[in-house]
Amino acid sequence: xxxxxxxxxxxxxxxxxxxxxxxxxxxxxxxxxxxxxxxxxxxxxxxxxxxxxxxxxxxxxxxxxxxxxxxxxxxxxxxxxxxxxxxxxxxxxxxxxxxxxxxxxxxxxxxxxxxxxxxxxxxxxxxxxxxxxxxxxxxxxxxxxxxxxxxxxxxxxxxxxxxxxxxxxxxxxxxxxxxxxxxxxxxxxxxxxxxxxxxxxxxxxxxxxxxxxxxxxxxxxxxxxxxxxxxxxxxxxxxxxxxxxxxxxxxxxxxxxxxxxxxxxxxxxxxxxxxxxxxxxxxxxxxxxxxxxxxx
Amino acid sequence: xxxxxxxxxxxxxxxxxxxxxxxxxxxxxxxxxxxxxxxxxxxxxxxxxxxxxxxxxxxxxxxxxxxxxxxxxxxxxxxxxxxxxxxxxxxxxxxxxxxxxxxxxxxxxxxxxxxxxxxxxxxxxxxxxxxxxxxxxxxxxxxxxxxxxxxxxxxxxxxxxxxxxxxxxxxxxxxxxxxxxxxxxxxxxxxxxxxxxxxxxxxxxxxxxxxxxxxxxxxxxxxxxxxxxxxxxxxxxxxxxxxxxxxxxxxxxxxxxxxxxxxxxxxxx
Numbered sequence: 001x002x003x004x005x006x007x008x009x010x011x012x013x014x015x016x017x018x019x020x021x022x023x024x025x026x027x028x029x030x031x032x033x034x035x036x037x038x039x040x041x042x043x044x045x046x047x048x049x050x051x052x053x054x055x056x057x058x059x060x061x062x063x064x065x066x067x068x069x070x071x072x073x074x075x076x077x078x079x080x081x082x083x084x085x086x087x088x089x090x091x092x093x094x095x096x097x098x099x100x101x102x103x104x105x106x107x108x109x110x111x112x113x114x115x116x117x118x119x120x121x122x123x124x125x126x127x128x129x130x131x132x133x134x135x136x137x138x139x140x141x142x143x144x145x146x147x148x149x150x151x152x153x154x155x156x157x158x159x160x161x162x163x164x165x166x167x168x169x170x171x172x173x174x175x176x177x178x179x180x181x182x183x184x185x186x187x188x189x190x191x192x193x194x195x196x197x198x199x200x201x202x203x204x205x206x207x208x209x210x211x212x213x214x215x216x217x218x219x220x221x222x223x224x225x226x227x228x229x230x231x232x233x234x235x236x237x238x239x240x241x242x243x244x245x246x247x248x249x250x251x252x253x254x255x256x257x258x259x260x261x262x263x264x265x266x267x268x269x270x271x272x273x274x275x276x277x278x279x280x281x282x283x284x285x286x287x288x289x290x291x292x293x294x295x296x
Numbered sequence: 297x298x299x300x301x302x303x304x305x306x307x308x309x310x311x312x313x314x315x316x317x318x319x320x321x322x323x324x325x326x327x328x329x330x331x332x333x334x335x336x337x338x339x340x341x342x343x344x345x346x347x348x349x350x351x352x353x354x355x356x357x358x359x360x361x362x363x364x365x366x367x368x369x370x371x372x373x374x375x376x377x378x379x380x381x382x383x384x385x386x387x388x389x390x391x392x393x394x395x396x397x398x399x400x401x402x403x404x405x406x407x408x409x410x411x412x413x414x415x416x417x418x419x420x421x422x423x424x425x426x427x428x429x430x431x432x433x434x435x436x437x438x439x440x441x442x443x444x445x446x447x448x449x450x451x452x453x454x455x456x457x458x459x460x461x462x463x464x465x466x467x468x469x470x471x472x473x474x475x476x477x478x479x480x481x482x483x484x485x486x487x488x489x490x491x492x493x494x495x496x497x498x499x500x501x502x503x504x505x506x507x508x509x510x511x512x513x514x515x516x517x518x519x520x521x522x523x524x525x526x527x528x529x530x531x532x533x534x535x536x537x538x539x540x541x542x543x544x545x546x547x548x549x550x551x552x553x554x555x556x557x558x559x560x561x562x563x564x565x
Contacts, residue, residue, distance in 0.1 A: 019389060027385035027397070030378040030441070034400050037416075038438050044419035045411070060421065103314045106307040110299070119311065121550070126318045128492075128546040130499045132518050133535040137321035139522065140328055147324055178318065207299055228406075236408020239501060243522055253410050260414060260506065266421055273414045277407065 049270035058264050068271035078255065078272075085251045086279060088166070089234040092173040093227045096181040099174070100226065101219075104182050108189035109197075120186070127179035135243055138172045139163075142244070164246030172244045177233050181226035188222025189215075224287050231283055235276050252276050322539070329536040331529070347533040354527075357534060360517040367429055367513060368497040371436030375493045376486065378437070379444025386445075387452040404439040412439065413506030420507070427509030435507040436497040443496060444489035451485035484552045491545035499542050514538060 014021075049068055052061050072078045107119045126134065141147045142162045149159045162168040192215060200210040238253030245251075252272055260269035299307075332342035351357050382401060386394060404412045416435050420427060459481065463473040479486075501515040508516060514534065521531045 020391075023385055023389035023391060026381050026388075030382045030385075031397070033374075033378055033441075034438070037419075037434055038400070038404060038412075041412075041415035041419035044422050045415040048418040048422065099314060102307060103311055106311040110304055110307055111311070119315070122315050122319060124546075124550060125543065126322060128495060128542065129322060130515075130535065130538045130542055132499070132501060132515055132522075133325055133539045134321060136518070136522060136531065136535050137325040140324055141321060175317065175321065178314075207303070232406065232408050236410040236502070238410060239519065253408070256410055256414060257505070260417065266414075266418060269414055270418055273411050277411055280408070 045270050045273060048267050049274050051267040051270075053265045053267060060266060068268045071268070072271060072275060081250050081255055082252060082275060082279075084249065085235060085253075085276075088169065088173065088251070089231045091170055092177060092234050093181075093230045095170070095174040096178050096230050097185075097223055097227065099178060100181040100185050101223075104186040104189050105215075108186055108192075109194070123179050123182050123186075127183070131176070132239070134176060135172065135240055138168075138175065139243060142168050142171075164244070164249075166245065166249055169241060169245040169249060172240055173234050173237070176240065177230040180229035180233065181223075184225040184229075185219060185222040188219035192218050227287070228284070232280055235279060325532065325539070326536055329532040331532075333529075347529045348537070351530045351533040351537070354530065356512070357514070357517060357530070360512040360514045363429065363432075363511060364498055364514040367432045367436060368494050370433045371440050371497045372490050372494045374433070374437035375440035375444045376490050379441045379489060379493075380448050380482075380486065382441070383445050383448035383452055387449055388457070398445075401442045401445055405442060409439075409500075409502035410506075413503040416503070417506040427507060427511075429511065431507045431509075432504060432511070432513065435503045436500060439500075439503060440493035440496055443492045444486075447485045447489035447492070448482060451482055455481055488549035488552050491549040495542040495545050495549075499538065 048060070050064050050066070052063065052065050052067055053059070054061050107116050111119060139146075144161060144163055146163070149161070152159045162171070196214060197210060200214050205213070236253055238251060238257040241249050241251040241254050242257075252275060256269045256272045256276075259265040259272065263269075329347060330343050330345065332344040332346065379401075382397065386397060413435065416431070416438075417427075420431055425431065459477055460473055463477045464470070468476065499515060501519055504513055504516060505519075512520065515538070518531055518534055518538070521527050
């Protein structure tokens with residue numbers, strides 16, 4: 001055995017005897033990445049929110065100020081934008097829950113084993129399919145000469161004109177995030193043993209009673225998990241409001257995008273981003289207060 | 297729970313409607329890509345693959361595609377290394393703050409994408425780093441890591457560590473064990489993780505908007521073209537191309553990791 005091999009072996013043995021050393025060696029590159037790149041960035045975002053921009057030069061002035069936040073809370077336009085975003089996020093979350101509940105119940109408890117696999121594959125396809133492709137498809141469907149008005153006029157129905165409306169945005173958001181709601185609710189239904197439902201029926205409970213008293217408490221964590229996705233994804237979007245909602249339906253995301261990309265006011269955008277983080281935090285807190293995490 | 301035939305039928309009809317709602321728009325977009333007309337409308341009178349050729353020969357599309365491929369490959373590679381390391385660390389060792397590590401990993405996709413994007417841009421701004429392909433890669437690698445992690449950790453949970461111990465007991469050196477036992481054991485999970493990470497990176501718009509500066513990745517080109525309302529037939533062809541390029545690896549990843557929970561829980565933008 002050469003000297004080099006012996007050294008290598010001793011190193012291996014040393015590592016084997018000291019699990020903490022191995023752990024530290026394995027975890028330090030990814031942890032360094034996430035601390036240096038990601039957490040540091042979030043801190044940078046927080047700090048930037050308290051800077052301002054020199055209106056003449058357009059450069060960031062690295063000096064502490066509350067002006068961004070006071071601007072957000074005193075100008076009514078931002079109140080309107082924040083309210084519109086939150087209402088849409090709530091509406092989309094409720095809509096997706098109402099569609100996903102019966103659908104997931106059907107796949108998990110009624111459909112045959114074989115068709116269950118097929119249904120799941122059909123849900124996963126749009127979950128992973130290109131986001132822009134799916135938004136663009138809806139532009140083609142809802143626009144004035146789009147698929148929907150076309151079909152309606154062929155059938156002799158009154159033609160709806162949904163392009164650039166809040167209703168269009170509601171439909172498209174509900175469409176985009178529906179798989180994110182179906183998957184966790186399906187997972188929750190799957191974990192409910194059939195015998196539990198049979199026992200409930202044997203003891204004389206009707207379907208509705210079983211649903212409310214047995215099923216609902218067990219799948220609530222699934223609904224909450226899904227709602228976190230639907231809420232957060234709606235909250236942070238600026239592309240769908242821009243492409244589907246049109247110019248008069250700005251979201252927080254659009255205000256951020258406009259300030260950071262078009263307006264060159266990174267500090268103001270950072271302050272707005274903190275508003276959306278705060279809203280997300282309140283949402284998680286409310287879900288927690290409602291006892292949604294107890295069952296997890 | 298006893299349900300009447302009628303109720304079951306009602307549920308089945310509803311499920312069929314939901315599937316139509318989910319897949320209909322994808323069908324529409326594929327159909328329109330082969331429409332010869334400049335303005336998309338039904339019924340389609342003339343079919344053509346002309347727009348695919350136009351898109352393929354457009355230098356702007358080509359350079360955007362090339363940038364997306366380069367950034368996607370580099371980000372996937374970094375995510376593969378980081379995600380696998382965390383998976384091993386979390387799986388093998390019990391330590392204080394273990395849950396915090398997995399939370400940290402999922403944070404870039406759990407927080408609204410715009411927050412992640414803007415946070416990175418703020419950091420690059422403060423440290424005076426100009427936006428380039430490297431800033432795109434850093435952003436993508438950060439949110440792709442969790443996908444690789446989920447796949448690898450799910451595989452590690454299903455396989456026992458005794459194989460690795462047996463290998464060292466039988467005299468294999470650590471690197472030999474790694475090459476001959478660990479890698480083959482994880483190979484399909486690594487491939488699935490890499491494919492999903494690439495698909496996620498290749499399609500990402502929101503974080504990229506803030507880390508790309510003046511460059512165009514393919515999704516940024518699509519976004520810009522839709523916004524301007526120009527070259528729409530070309531957009532159609534490109535969008536279908538992206539759809540196929542992301543759907544194929546995802547379907548393949550789902551196939552090779554079938555039965556593992558990891559695949560289901562990681563879909564996100």
